[in-house]
Amino acid sequence: MSEGTKEPDGGEEKVVLKTHDGQEFTVDMATANQSGTLKNLLSEVGSSSNNPQVIPLPSSITSRVLGKVVEYCQRHAAGGGRRGGMQALEQFDEELVELDKDMLLDVTYAAAFLDVPRLLDLTSQAVADAIKNMSVEEVRHYFGVVSDFTEEEEKVIRSECPWAFE
Amino acid sequence: MGARVSSLMGRETGLGDLPENCVAAVLVHLNPLEICRAARLCRTFRGAASADLVWETKLPRNYRYLLALVSDEKAVEQRSRLCKKEIYARLCRPNPFDGGTKEFWLEKSCGGLCMSIPSRALLITGIDDHRYWNYIPTEESRYHSVAYLQQTWWSEVDGEINFCFPAGAYSLFFRLHLGIT
Numbered sequence: 431m432s433e434g435t436k437e438p439d440g441g442e443e444k445v446v447l448k449t450h451d452g453q454e455f456t457v458d459m460a461t462a463n464q465s466g467t468l469k470n471l472l473s474e475v476g477s478s479s480n481n482p483q484v485i486p487l488p489s490s491i492t493s494r495v496l497g498k499v500v501e502y503c504q505r506h507a508a509g510g511g512r513r514g515g516m517q518a519l520e521q522f523d524e525e526l527v528e529l530d531k532d533m534l535l536d537v538t539y540a541a542a543f544l545d546v547p548r549l550l551d552l553t554s555q556a557v558a559d560a561i562k563n564m565s566v567e568e569v570r571h572y573f574g575v576v577s578d579f580t581e582e583e584e585k586v587i588r589s590e591c592p593w594a595f596e
Numbered sequence: 597m598g599a600r601v602s603s604l605m606g607r608e609t610g611l612g613d614l615p616e617n618c619v620a621a622v623l624v625h626l627n628p629l630e631i632c633r634a635a636r637l638c639r640t641f642r643g644a645a646s647a648d649l650v651w652e653t654k655l656p657r658n659y660r661y662l663l664a665l666v667s668d669e670k671a672v673e674q675r676s677r678l679c680k681k682e683i684y685a686r687l688c689r690p691n692p693f694d695g696g697t698k699e700f701w702l703e704k705s706c707g708g709l710c711m712s713i714p715s716r717a718l719l720i721t722g723i724d725d726h727r728y729w730n731y732i733p734t735e736e737s738r739y740h741s742v743a744y745l746q747q748t749w750w751s752e753v754d755g756e757i758n759f760c761f762p763a764g765a766y767s768l769f770f771r772l773h774l775g776i777t
Contacts, residue, residue, distance in 0.1 A: 535611060542618045550621050557611070558625030566636045573611035578638050587636050593685050594632035594704065 444482040445472060447500070453493035455500050456482065464503035466545030491543065495536045502526055502549050523548075527556045531573060534560075612638040619644040628654050628684060629705050651680035654707050656762040659683060662700070662709075665693045690738070698757075699738065709762055713755055715743035721752035742773070 443459040445468070462468045468485065475483055487496065505522055529537060534556055541550035561569045569575060579587060614622075619640050623631050631654075635645035644650065656662065663683060678686065688704040690712075700711040716731070720743060723729045732744045745751065753770070 535614060538618050538621070539614055542615065542621065550618070554618070554621035555625045557622045561611075561622075561634065562626065562630060566633060569611070569634070569637060575610055575612040575637050575641075578612070579642075587642065590635065591632040591685070593688055594629050 446482050446484045447496060448484055448486045449491060449493045449496050450487065450489035451493050453496070454484075455493075455496060457500060457504070458507070460507035461500065461503045464506055464546055465499075466547070468544060488543070490536070491540045492536070495533070495540050498526065498529075498533070498537050499540050499544060499546065499549065503546065506548070523552055527552045529556075531560070535573070612640055614640065616640050616644045616647075620647050620650050623647075623650045624653050627705050628707065646679065646681055648680040651684055655680060655684055655687075656702070656707060656709060658760050658762055659687065661760050662687055662691075665700070666691045700759075708764070709766075711757070711759070712738065713757065714739035714741070716741065717755070719754040719756075721754075736773075 444456050445459065445462045447455040447457065447462075447468075449455075459472070462472060471485065472483065491499075502523075505519065509519075527534065527537075534553055538550065538553040538557060541553055561573070564572065570577065577584070623634060623641075623644055626634060628651075631645050631650065635642045663678075663686070666686065684702070684707070687702045690699045690701045692699050694717070697717045698711065698713050700709060702708065703710055714737070716739065720729065723743065728746055728748055730744045730746065731741050733741050736742075
């Protein structure tokens with residue numbers, strides 16, 4: 431984790447994240463570096479304040495979703511040394527993933543795509559908590575998962591992991 | 597093509613449309629039984645529910661040591677071919693060790709280590725004095741025999757075990773049965 435990295439003074443280096451729906455998010459390098467994907471990319475191409483790199487994002491990451499990711503990265507780039515320390519940061523994390531189910535899945539996808547490990551951990555924990563006490567049918571209904579198994583596969587799957595269902 | 601859930605943005609992503617690495621990240625937060633159940637959702641879940649990186653987090657830290665103790669495994673080579681999920685399933689079975697005198701297994705929903713030591717593997721003072729003690733056969737015990745105490749005004753039982761337990765808190769129980777049913 432690159433938490434605690436110092437913020438560039440006066441925001442010298444900036445990078446622009448552009449969503450498919452046309453919105454632009456200008457962030458500083460400390461924020462961008464929270465994402466492994468952006469960090470790798472920027473280490474190769476570089477960016478400056480006069481001529482910031484514009485990075486286009488895939489259509490699956492909408493501006494609403496990116497807004498959440500940026501919010502997370504900005505807060506974590508600042509680390510626990512600000513606004514009430516680690517406790518406040520943990521509370522921020524908790525509240526950040528209080529999302530409706532579609533948004534939760536989208537942010538999960540974005541966190542994986544942009545390689546923000548701790549955010550992915552938070553959202554996937556929230557998804558896991560949601561499906562934990564549901565039957566297979568309930569999960570399918572709640573999250574709109576359609577079975578793509580053939581009838582034969584269904585039969586095989588039912589007999590899989592007998593040790594888990596004894 | 598998996599699920600379709602429309603959102604306000606007109607984009608369509610469902611739980612089943614997440615890439616396998618995202619699904620694996622979700623499964624890591626479930627217990628082994630929940631993972632096996634989630635494998636029934638769709639192909640992506642089934643794939644992720646077999647991933648080593650998911651099961652690695654469920655195995656005890658010293659699973660290699662435990663696996664080496666599993667006596668019915670003939671070749672080391674054969675063991676090394678097992679995926680992590682198979683190793684977990686294998687360790688959840690009762691595994692005899694110490695020449696079959698004791699058994700260990702993993703509690704399948706949390707991966708905690710359990711062990712059972714039969715009366716024959718304990719030091720019971722006076723066990724050979726048939727005025728007090730007898731071994732009697734029974735189907736109720738996994739070892740098919742129990743130490744039966746006729747009468748006593750004191751007893752002493754001692755046991756020793758040499759085993760690498762994964763770090764954690766353990767409970768110790770003596771299993772006693774009053775009377776013959």
